[in-house]
Amino acid sequence: MTRELTLSKAVNEAIAEEMRRDPTVFVIGEDVAEAGTPFKVLAGLVDEFGTERVIDTPISEPGFTGLAVGAAMTGSRPIVDLMFGDFLFLVMDQLCNQAAKIHYMSGGTMTVPMVLRTNLGATRRSAAQHSQSLHALVAHIPGLKVAMPSSAYEAKGLLKTAIRDDNPVVIFEDKLMYQDKAPVPEEEYLIPFGQANVLREGRDITLVATSSMVQVCSKAAETLAAEGISAEVIDPRTIVPLDEATIVASVRKTSRALVVDEGHQSYGVTAEIAARIAERAFYHLDAPVGRIGAMDVPVPFSPALEDLTVPTPDAVADRARALCKGGWADAA
Amino acid sequence: MARATAKTNTEDYIRMYTQMVRIRAFEDNANQLYLAAKMPGLTHMYSGQEAVAVGICEALEDDDRITSTHRGHGHCVAKGAEFKQMFCELLGKAEGYCRGKGGSMHIADTSHGNLGANAIVGGSMGIATGAALSAKLQKTGRIAVCFFGDGATAQGLWYEVMNMAALWKLPVIYACENNGYSEYTRTDEIAAGSITARAEAFGIESFEVDGQDVLAVNELARGLVERCRKGEGPFFVNLATYRYHGHHVGDINRDYYRSKDEESEWKQHRDPITNFGKWLEAQNIASAEELVGINDAVRREAEAAVAHAEAAAYPDVSEVDMHVHAGIPHALSA
Ligand SMILES: Cc1ncc(C[n+]2csc(CCOP(=O)(O)OP(=O)(O)O)c2C)c(N)n1
Ligand SMILES: [Mg+2]
Numbered sequence A: 001m002t003r004e005l006t007l008s009k010a011v012n013e014a015i016a017e018e019m020r021r022d023p024t025v026f027v028i029g030e031d032v033a034e035a036g037t038p039f040k041v042l043a044g045l046v047d048e049f050g051t052e053r054v055i056d057t058p059i060s061e062p063g064f065t066g067l068a069v070g071a072a073m074t075g076s077r078p079i080v081d082l083m084f085g086d087f088l089f090l091v092m093d094q095l096c097n098q099a100a101k102i103h104y105m106s107g108g109t110m111t112v113p114m115v116l117r118t119n120l121g122a123t124r125r126s127a128a129q130h131s132q133s134l135h136a137l138v139a140h141i142p143g144l145k146v147a148m149p150s151s152a153y154e155a156k157g158l159l160k161t162a163i164r165d166d167n168p169v170v171i172f173e174d175k176l177m178y179q180d181k182a183p184v185p186e187e188e189y190l191i192p193f194g195q196a197n198v199l200r201e202g203r204d205i206t207l208v209a210t211s212s213m214v215q216v217c218s219k220a221a222e223t224l225a226a227e228g229i230s231a232e233v234i235d236p237r238t239i240v241p242l243d244e245a246t247i248v249a250s251v252r253k254t255s256r257a258l259v260v261d262e263g264h265q266s267y268g269v270t271a272e273i274a275a276r277i278a279e280r281a282f283y284h285l286d287a288p289v290g291r292i293g294a295m296d297v298p299v300p301f302s303p304a305l306e307d308l309t310v311p312t313p314d315a316v317a318d319r320a321r322a323l324c325k326g327g328w329a330d331a332a
Numbered sequence B: 001m002a003r004a005t006a007k008t009n010t011e012d013y014i015r016m017y018t019q020m021v022r023i024r025a026f027e028d029n030a031n032q033l034y035l036a037a038k039m040p041g042l043t044h045m046y047s048g049q050e051a052v053a054v055g056i057c058e059a060l061e062d063d064d065r066i067t068s069t070h071r072g073h074g075h076c077v078a079k080g081a082e083f084k085q086m087f088c089e090l091l092g093k094a095e096g097y098c099r100g101k102g103g104s105m106h107i108a109d110t111s112h113g114n115l116g117a118n119a120i121v122g123g124s125m126g127i128a129t130g131a132a133l134s135a136k137l138q139k140t141g142r143i144a145v146c147f148f149g150d151g152a153t154a155q156g157l158w159y160e161v162m163n164m165a166a167l168w169k170l171p172v173i174y175a176c177e178n179n180g181y182s183e184y185t186r187t188d189e190i191a192a193g194s195i196t197a198r199a200e201a202f203g204i205e206s207f208e209v210d211g212q213d214v215l216a217v218n219e220l221a222r223g224l225v226e227r228c229r230k231g232e233g234p235f236f237v238n239l240a241t242y243r244y245h246g247h248h249v250g251d252i253n254r255d256y257y258r259s260k261d262e263e264s265e266w267k268q269h270r271d272p273i274t275n276f277g278k279w280l281e282a283q284n285i286a287s288a289e290e291l292v293g294i295n296d297a298v299r300r301e302a303e304a305a306v307a308h309a310e311a312a313a314y315p316d317v318s319e320v321d322m323h324v325h326a327g328i329p330h331a332l333s334a
Helices: A007-021 A045-049 A061-073 A085-105 A135-139 A152-164 A212-226 A244-254 A269-284 A313-331 B010-035 B050-057 B073-078 B083-090 B125-137 B156-167 B195-200 B214-229 B260-269 B272-282 B288-311 B317-321
Strands: A002-006 A025-029 A054-056 A077-081 A115-120 A145-147 A169-174 A181-185 A197-200 A205-209 A231-235 A238-240 A257-264 A290-294 B065-067 B144-149 B172-178 B205-210 B235-240
Touching (some): A007 A025, A025 A061, A061 A085, A085 A115, A135 A145, A135 A169, A135 A269, A152 A181, A205 A212, A205 A313, A212 A231, A212 A313, A244 A257, A244 A269, A257 A269, A290 A313, B010 B050, B010 B288, B050 B172, B050 B272, B065 B125, B083 B288, B125 B156, B156 B172, B172 B195, B195 B205, B195 B235, B205 B214
Parallel strands (some): A025 A054, A025 A077, A115 A169, A145 A169, A205 A231, A257 A290, B172 B235
Antiparallel strands (some): A002 A181, A197 A231
16 A cells, blocks of 8 residues: 655654664654654654653754764664754764774774764755755765665655664755655565666666755656657665666666766765766767756855756756767757 | 943933844844745744843944854844845845845844854854954954853853863853743753853853843943953853744744743743833833834834845846855856
């Protein structure tokens, strides 16, 4: 049986199911209990699991992230709720110097099975400190896994896998998608890490899209289809581990690729994926690998400016069209 | 705005009253803009806390520095900002203090020493302390006031900078606007021990004051500002106050964390503007009619500023990559 669930509800269900299954799982973060977070994603969890497993914290992000690391090293499976992805900058030491490296530094003797749930996404008019998409930052650090759900279905399946993973996993939800609905099975399911999802098959160009950009690229693919350009849309689901094989096989088939991601374009996810495509599918390419990230500026508040900074279906279609018609010169 | 003389007078009182009324009027209009879906994003109302910002900022010189918070409109007005540029900023217009790039949570008005609101709770604690360090190094005689909420005292940064401020006797005043809540949680549920004692543990002279009493706040602040200038800082002030609205404008159903009775108790008996107005009348400093006159004038000022901001232009699209780096006009076409 399948019903429609919001992404928010899907996350809530994933956590509830895992907390029922495993008594060592707990949630920790600001206003997670009674308030159920500002986005209301965790609403009701405290009623079932109590304040010992749904723990409200002071506004001490490095502190409660550190607690989660220690708890994870000693038999618990904490889920850290980091209210905005932008607050990653506060917790970087605990996450990247501690959690990410402990398994390696200890020669495999210790593990840190924790999940840090946070979000990404601009155009909410929340300005430069509440709108960033910072997944590339953590993907850069060996030892962390990074999941990027693109729908309610994906969010539930990936989060359940994250909770059962023995590594620190950072999962980025698109905060603009919390109320978006998608079909979600009632039966239990997990989505394995490192297996991309081919949402749409195509012949002429491969669009690789993460998280929020999956919808954007799907829309672009529709537009392109009407013009006779057949685009394949791939959602890697996790950027660490990355399903390079599926992406490379697709590009070898289509001979063109455009990578789209909401992180800043420079030194980011689009660069990484484009580089891997160039390394492994170069001789199959009919055009340079294209990429579109968020504009390399802090996210501006004014709607007149903010909307210019994120990739849109039109921008993706334009670039894809140009790539299909012949090379970078036209595409640029 | 503020002056150096220690003695208050009628003009000072009237200005303090007016500034508080201006903050309230600003927020009422901002709220209306939000409700009418004319304001992008959301905002945190300062209403109820006016005596804190005004009492302190009236003790400062124009070029003393402050740092502000997500609930920052009050500090901005109290430090001397104009309504027009503020409303323009709230609406993302080019005439705003930050050319529409910052919005409600990032208004900065450097023309009056306001180094900016901040969307990171506790994020300005280093900045304020750094402003005090540079005042000391450059011997400017200026001081810095760091406004932050009770919830922000949970941030470790505060303890790091207090330690340094105390070690180096920096001219900074840490002003904790203790409105009892951090978002949807009572702060006493998430703060162990005494917040004031935490500052005292660093050897920082600390004070607790009724943040609804603008005269008490102002008197305390004047003394501390003067002592700060003489190198006797830093100081900590814990100001008991209350926010009238929800945590942010959309936070309407809040019975689950805060009772209506509690809200009306503060609004009816502890309103900083009403109470100060009564005092002004009782002292024969201003008549009821004069106060009404002030209120009306402020209302008209606010309405005109809103109308101006609504009609104002958005920044040109070419501004999107301006101001990324100082000295580079356009970051992406360089
Ligand atoms: C580092 C950080 N964590 C969390 C938040 C979300 N947040 C915004 S305001 C707020 C509560 C702040 O409480 P307090 O400092 O008492 O200020 P008040 O809102 O009461 O004025 C929280 C948790 C944030 N903006 N920044
Ligand atoms: Mg507070």
